[in-house]
Amino acid sequence: MAQDSGAPEPDDKLHDECGVFGVWAPGRDVARMTYFALRALQHRGQESAGIAVGDGKTVLVRKDLGLVTQVFSDADLAAMPGHVACGHCRYGTAGAKGWEAAQPHLSTINNVIIALAHNGTLVNFDDLRRELIDMAIPFRSNTDSEVAAKLIGYFTQRGHRLRTGIAHTMRMIEGGYAMVLVRENALYAFRDPHGIRPLVLGRLGDGGWVVASETCALDISGATFVREIEPGEIIRISDDGLRSERGCRPLTPANCIFEHVYFSRPDSVKDGSSFYLMRHRMGARLAQEAPVEADLVISVPDSGTPAAEGFAQESGIPFGTGLIKNRYVARTFIQPTPELRQMGVRLKLNALPDVVRGKRLVMVDDSVVRGTTSLQIVRMLKEAGATEVHVRSASPMVTWPCFYGIDTANQDQLIAANMDLEQIRSRLEADSVAFLSTEGLFACVPPNGYCTACFTGAYPVQIPRSFYEEKFLPGYEPNNLAPASKTSQMTLVQAEELLGQEG
Template sequence: MLAEIRGLNEECGIFGVWGHPEAAQLTYYGLHSLQHRGQEGTGMVVTDGENLKTVKGEGLVSEIFTSEAMEQLSGKAAIGHVRYATAGGSGYENVQPLQFNFQTGSLALAHNGNLVNATALKHQLEAQGSIFQTSSDTEVLAHLIRRAGFPQLKDQVKNALSMIKGAYAFLILTENELMVALDPNGMRPLSIGMLGGSYVVASETCALDIIGAEFVRDVTAGELVIINDEGIRSELYALPSNQAMCTMEYVYFSRPDSNILGINVHTARKNMGKKLAQEVQIEADVVTGVPDSSISAAIGYAEASGIPYEMGLIKNKYVGRTFIQPSQSLREQGVKMKLSAVRGVVEGKRVVMVDDSIVRGTTSRRIVRMLKQAGATEVHVVISSPPIKNPCFYGIDTSTKEELMAASHSVEEMREEIGADTLTFLSVEGMLEAIGNQSTDENCGQCLACFTGKYPTEIYPSTIHPYEKV
C-alpha cells in the first residue's frame, strides 16, 4: 500500500561506481532509480584520485543534483545515497554520504540500515574523546575506523565492522578505493554489476538496469569487497550468521523490477496474492490493488481466484510519496491527494481490496471509506503479508508497538476499525512459500521479526524505546 502514507518509512538506498569517467552521471541515474527508498535527502561524493568532492542536500535527487551541482562532480568513482531519517533524525548534517577529512586522506560513508548498538558505542567513544558532528548512527563507523590500531585501511575497516551490530550495507570511498560491506546476517539487499570495465554497486538491481550494467552477483553476508584500479577482491570480516533478508523488501520496499537473492520482486508479490486466494475464498465482483506496491499481489489474487482485476483505485503520480513527510497531518492529507476511487469500476460491486500491510490502520480506513463512498456495496480487505505486531530496530521506522495496530487489536477488531466487511492476512507460511527463498533454515532466509518477534540479532537496551518491551 502507500505504507500508511505512511506508517512504514522506507530503508535508504546506496549506489556506487568505480572506474568510469562519468561516475557522477551514472550515480545520478542510479540514485534516481532508488528514489522510492527515501526522499528526505540525497548526496554524492566523487573522487578524481586525489580529492573527494561532496554535494548533498535535503530534497529529491532531481532537486539537489542540478546542472550546476553536477559540474562540480567530476571523477572516476562515486558513491551516492538517498535517505529517510532512521537513527539520528532529519537535518542537513545527517544527509549522506558523510565525508571525513584526515591528515592522511579522506573517507566518505554511505549506509543503508540501522545499528542496534550505536548508542552504546557512542557513549564509549565519547568517553574516549570522540566528538560527533551528526546524530546519525553512521558516523560511529568512521570513529571506529579512525581509532583502529592497524596500518592498513582494510584492517581498520574490518576491525570496526566487527564491533557494530544490526542491519547494514556500507559503501566506503577514499581517494583510491571503494569498499563494500554487508552485515553478517545479510539483512539488506546489495548487488554488484559491471559496465564495461567499471564496477557498480547498488541496493537494488533496478539501479544496475537503468545504467545498462550487467548483474554479476549479490554481496554476501559478512563480506568486505574492495574495488580499486587493480580490480576487485573479496574477504570475510565475519563468519556469516543465518541469512535474514528483510522480508519487507519483497512485500513493499523494493521496486517490482528488482531481483533480491535471485528472486524477482514482482513474481514474489504476485505469488503472495495467489497464496491469499488459496487461503481465503471471497465472493466478489472485482479485485483492485492499492497502488503501487500492491498491484502485483492484486493481479496474483485475481488470477488465482478467477475474479477480474480492475483499476478501482488511481494514484496521482504527480504527488510525492507524502508518507515520508514527518507531519502526521501531511500524511493524512496525502491520502486524499494521492488516491481516488474509480466510481465506474466499483459502483454497485463487491470489491476485494488487496494491500501489502497495515501499520496504524488510518490509511486503510480512509481507502475503505473512499471505495464505499464511490458506490462499492462491499469491501473485503486482504493483506499480502501477516499482521505487523512487533517493532523493527533495523532501519524501518516502527520502533514501538504503540505504532502498530496489530500489536493491540485482534483481526476482528482491526476489521471493525477500518470499516471493512472482511479482513484477511496472509499466513507466515504462505508468505515464505510465495517468496521461494531456498534457504534451509526455519525462517527460509528471511527476517520475520516484525511478524513473529524473533529478532536475528541481539537487541541492545539503548535501542529500545524506554517504555517498550521485546
C-alpha cells in the first residue's frame, strides 16, 4: 500500500489553470476593480492571486498563495493607486507551485517594469527556457509565464518597442494562451493564434477599457462587452486610445470546448448565448440520446445543474434537489487527516434522504473525468435510500490529456481512457452510465471552430515528444493537426536576425 502523503485526492473535474483581468481607467480605483473582477473569476483558480498596478511611473505587484479574499486586505488595495492594472487567479497543477509561481509575473526591460498575467500552457517553453539560460538570462521559477516575460524583454530590447517584443514572442511560443500585461502607463492583451484560451474586451462608460477571461468579470466591473480579442491579435490601451495590430497570423479556430461544458461561469456569455443556456441544451440532448426510466432527476451541484434541468425538462421526469453543497468549503492549505480524507466528497456534498429515499435517480453531472467523485456520490445516494442511480454526463468521454492549460497531463488519470462503458458503470457502482455524444455537444454550442483534443486526440497545436513523453497510455499517439510554426523552430539568434530584416 502506498504511504499516505497527506495530499488531497484529486476530484472528478477538469481544472483550468487560471483567470486573467486587465483594466485601463484613469481616475478610477483600478486595484479595487481588479480585486472584484478576480472574485468573479475565482472559479478559474484558487491556489494564488495577484494584482499589478501602474501609476504612470512604476508598477507595483501584490500576490500570494490563497483565495482572492485571503490575499488582499482593504489596506493592500488602498496602497495601490494607479490608472492601469492586471490581475490573476491561478489553479495549481503538477507544475511549479509556491510564491514565485503566483502571478502577475514581474520582470524588467531595461528601466521599464512589466507585469504579466497568463492563462494557458506553452508546450515548447522548456527549450526556450534552456536557450535563454544559455544566454545568461536569469530565472526565478520554472513557469512558462516567466519564459514568456523574458522572451518579451529579449525581443523588446532588440526591436525597441514593447509591441514588437510581444509580436516576436507570439511567433516563438506554441500552445494555448491568453495574456494581459501592464507597464507603468499602458495595458496590453494578446491571444494565441488558434484562440484556444478565451479573452474578451469591454468598454467602461467613462472611456476606460477592460479585458478578461470571461464576460462575468466585465459585468462586475460595469463594463459593456465589445468583442473577443481576436486570435493572434495584440491590443494596446493607453492615453493614445486603443490600438490593435496582428502579432502573428491567425490559424484555424480552436476554442476550448470545455469552456462551454464546465469552465466558464453559467452567467458568462459567448456568441450571444449564456453558458447556462448551452448547458441546458446539452442536458436536453442527453435525455434524447440516453433516456432512462426514473422517478427523479438530480444534479451534482452546482456545475451539473443547468444540464440536469435540461434533462428533466426534455424527459418529463421531475427535477429535484437530492444533493446539498456546502458552499463554505474553499481551497485550504490545511490538509485533512487520512480518516477525514476517506470521507472525500462528504466535505462538499451531502445527500437528502427525504428526497432520494425509495427513488430511481438520474444523476446528471457536467462531466465524468476521473470517476473518483462520481463513485463516492453514487455510494452516498444509495446509502441515503436511492433504489437506483443512473449516471449521465453532459459531456462526451474525456479520453485524451490536455496540454493547453488544463490539468490532465497524464492519460492514466482518465477513466474513459482505461475502461469501456460497462467497466465504467461497474467502477462507479451505478445502475447505468451514459455520456453525451460529440455530435450532440456540437449541436448545443455556436458553430465555431473548437479544440476537441480531450475527446478525439486531434491536437490543433503540435505537441513536442519531449513534452508528452510517458504521458500517454500504450497504443495512444497524439494526432497533431498542424506542424509547429517555422518561427517557433528557430533559435533566438535566428529570430533576432529575422527581426532585423523586418526593420
